[in-house]
Amino acid sequence: MEADEPPADGLDPAQLGLGDMDPAAFRRHGHAVVESVARYLETVADRPPLARCAPGAVRADLPAHPPRSPEPLEAILADVERVIIPGLTHWSHPRFFAYFASSASGPAILGEWLAAAFNANAMLWRTGPAATELEGVVTAWLAELMGLPPAWVGHINDTASVSTLVALAAAREAAGLGVGEAGLAGRPELPPLRVYGSTETHSSVAKAVVTLGLGRRGFRAVGCDPSYRMDPILLARAIAEDRRAGWRPIAVVATVGTTSTTSCDPVAAIADVCQDAGAWLHVDAAYGGSLALAPEHRALLQGAERADSLVVNPHKGLFVPLDCSVLFVGDPARLAEAFSLVPPYLRPAQASPGRGHSDLMDTGIALGRRFRALKLWMTLRYFGAEGLAARIREHVRLAQRVAALVDASPGWERLAPVPMTVVCFRHHPVGPEWDDERRLDAHNRRVLAALDAGGVVFCSHTEVDGRFALRVAVGQLRTTAADIERLWVELERAAAAALDGT
């Protein structure tokens, strides 16, 4: 672990020649990066979680043109400290309560570090046997921890947007209309196709539907019950109505943990509707699926075993950094039907020992595949199933604490149930002059602006029943009970500031 001394001109010996950074320089710079990252993680809580830089400030602080000559790595790392870090919104901040947290835990960071160095491209089994097989092993572990059917097969994509796109492409092909061969356009015999979700379904589903050529009209949002869960009776009615009008329903997306309120669709009842309709059932458990690692929350996935596909994002709830989205399918042949196209330069030259093992390129859109399984496997081992469950349980407990504070505090109003780790609420001052939704919306926008200006916590917002809601998502691995209490102090302060400014 000894570091060599840097050369006098700051450049590494190999830098002016050909080839890569030399090993002594790599060691020296690598150890410096470890120290820099450790310092960053140790002090991230002292920074404002939401970046405070002005738009364009980062760009303005960097040369508009690339350097002609090599620069010392020290100079580059100095610019990272000077320009990049102050321009970051800190997803590793313990008081990052916005969107859904993505935690880069220690073991996961180290997993990414190894993966970057190995740089295995697991497009084919033979180009990355360990990466291909570890992806099988770790997704099977994850299925077991979530209580999913053991026969399901998991593949890792970058994001849930892509996992959902892949699942719905498989659904489109499974509809038996020969879309993979003949496409959708210029076929007068084809009905228009539709995918169903609820009014709370994530926007990535509509984006996938558009990408697949079904258009925004190809997505129908079904209404919800008062707890923001898809109403299966309305779903069945929508499907029947659409059939009469000539639509062909091909898939339904049920969500376990919607983005606004983490409501949980009644998957079993939706599975019944799908079965009757002959429609593919895709479960979007991108966020909510992780909770199933705590056995007492496994019931959230009830009915999901009847789905055709399910997505869960370890980069949301399982403490690995972006990107890591696992798509499970009951029948992997469906993916191959939708995606396999093998050109000669990727066809095995001889009966390859790798055939029979799936080549990951046949399971989705991207040909190149990073070794994403490594960080997930290292994280599952480092914390262990019980350690993960304990951390998830703690986040649920902390979210309940936020909900309790909202419920117990005059002037605050909860806007949705809290089945997972997200709390939607607003400040609702007492007095008849506040019985005005537009006024409340404007006030809560000011509360959020005051929170942002405070620079201590970062919350996001959403709409619940058309009302502007503050939204606190607990999930950062570093968040403690003290951060929740601090959050509450900041919320009270921001509400007072917003009232003062009224």
Added chain:
Amino acid sequence: MEADEPPADGLDPAQLGLGDMDPAAFRRHGHAVVESVARYLETVADRPPLARCAPGAVRADLPAHPPRSPEPLEAILADVERVIIPGLTHWSHPRFFAYFASSASGPAILGEWLAAAFNANAMLWRTGPAATELEGVVTAWLAELMGLPPAWVGHINDTASVSTLVALAAAREAAGLGVGEAGLAGRPELPPLRVYGSTETHSSVAKAVVTLGLGRRGFRAVGCDPSYRMDPILLARAIAEDRRAGWRPIAVVATVGTTSTTSCDPVAAIADVCQDAGAWLHVDAAYGGSLALAPEHRALLQGAERADSLVVNPHKGLFVPLDCSVLFVGDPARLAEAFSLVPPYLRPAQASPGRGHSDLMDTGIALGRRFRALKLWMTLRYFGAEGLAARIREHVRLAQRVAALVDASPGWERLAPVPMTVVCFRHHPVGPEWDDERRLDAHNRRVLAALDAGGVVFCSHTEVDGRFALRVAVGQLRTTAADIERLWVELERAAAAALDGT
């Protein structure tokens, strides 16, 4: 840089509690990973480049079930050494000559390390200002280095498969048929849509066409000239013929550096055809675009300035590890038209300082976005424009050396021109009994198998005019002239072995 002593039970102090790995443990493990990676990179040339493990061996060597309790990180890293590394095909090996190389250079590895720790998700400007703006800066640098129009805007996707899908989705929307709103199916007024490439176009284009709902029939492969370049006259003829038959041509994909032979389509002539046809021109320079960083190769991109979109993969030719694919578009509004769908939870709460700066989520399919710009920026700075050009030039020189060896050696036959860094050839023993294509194919399959068995070099193969070809791609940053000479020794040895075994 002092490391703490590991605790006696091997577990880190924080591991059994809640929260993340503690800072002292992170430092200790981080420095251990630096040493492990440095050793890996120093000794990778001593391993066989192509993994020699049996299918299922990695899986069999790992527990089928996840651990209940935490495991010491040392135990996990020991398994990486024991099970994972021997199961890797080593993309960092200096004698990796297969497919297209992807080099994880020192500065790029360190860039990935920082990105993993920052874990910035640049879905919105505000969730990652520095990541969003650095992506703008570094893609502008890249455009300048490639000689592309300064007004073009670049975005980073994971792979060229996805960049091409995004480009063709924009092309589909730009056709003015209202596909984003109304979709393709059940619209008898719509013609079938077609995308054109050549017989040498990468399979990801057909995959994108299928994903977009145009079907395999929606891709038409046009014939090539004797140098495997798309014939623009055949293209114009195909488009005219298809129009008469009722097809609507929407896009043409021209390739600068095809996968089999790195042939280079005549982009300017194709641009003329596209202009006449009102079709979108997408240039697939995923591999070949990098060569333009050496000014003497910039002519390869002649005509590309008239394209609507162009993809180049720094993870192929610019020494950054997977994944990093840059999609340039002349008019970024086209991407927003195809992809922007903003739900309330992602809509800014107030006139946000970030509006006006594009939110990366609106530029493609994935919502979550890793901080991929960092490694590219660090690599461009560390080597400098001249350092990158020198390395690219050296790879061209080494490929020419391979071609010269093939051309000068009796019994070897080159099968295609070598405009870039890939050589396609075969062993063709002297004698009339070898004037048999099927016999030659079988023989060369044996040559390749003997090469693989040798464990010294890793080449891949392709088909050139239906003939089985050995394929050597130079591009690994660590490859030297000595590796080329060693390659040739191995090829001669493998050819002799294949003949002996005949």
